[in-house]
Amino acid sequence: MAEHAGEHAADYHEPHIVPVGTYVMVFVALMVGTALTTWVSYIDLGEWNTIAALAIAVCKMLLVVLFFMHVKYATGLTRIIIIAAFFWLGIMITLTCSDELTRHWEIVPQGWTSAVHIARQLF
């Protein structure tokens, strides 16, 4: 292996070993996040309850992905696969919702002159 390591010296790097302290800190942050999301759900924030719950879940996901799944230390190729996966998920959710959630809109557009009227009805 010595020859190979020499040939690819520029590319070669040892797998990153994450310190135990980092894992413990991520673990504590995840536990605090779980407590926080549970606590927040008992407070009436209106529509912000959903946003808060999803925001905390996304933060927890990022902690797991970056540290437990070592993506912080991964190569660009692996990261592109992950970003592509979430991009496709975004396409699926956005396009599905743009159909399903607009079916009850009963406004019939009648040319550009009514655009202002439509905008007023929507917002």
Next chain:
Amino acid sequence: MAATHAHPPGFAHQFETVEQQREAGHLGMWIFLATEILFFGGMFTAYTVYRSLHLPAFIQGSHELIVKFGATNTAVLICSSLTMALAIRSAQTGKSKRTIILWLLLTMALGAAFIAIKLRYEWYRDFVEGLIPGVSWLSGGTHTPGVKMFMCFYFFMTGLHALHMVVGLGILTVLVIMTARDRFSPGYYAPLEISGLYWHFVDIVWIFLFPLLYLIGGRY
């Protein structure tokens, strides 16, 4: 290669370097996880659509679930992710196989605890109280039809998640056997790392299921 037979353990000769093999393994696993993201994503998308169509019913359905068991199970899974990460770290740093096996068994115990809590305190109770559509549904008169839809989402999503947990326990069993047979060293522990990615992924799915099913129905 002076000596073609002097491969390090676990190093397949189609790869140039150990590092290249490791990267290829990670890439392949992430491509599989991308399909898993879209697999669960389909259900999350359907959930989003039906939630917006039947919001009051979904809130009513969400109130049938018990937050303390959902929260406990979230904590149990986060603990199991930590023990899994520490199992892999033990292999990376060349700890004894006894240490690696102990972390793996602890991960399995936590995974089994998750399923046990789900079965005993949630699904069994749901069965007794008649909250399982098509199997044991007793509350038809008091609930709007959308509640049945919510419970269907609840059982399909948590059921498929639990199925992934069971598969994970099988994978962990294989890892324990491989560790006991001295298959891993600080130079080769790819199966541990790849399986770890799967285990953490299943944890992430639950991180989203917990608030979506138990919490955002408004508990105040």
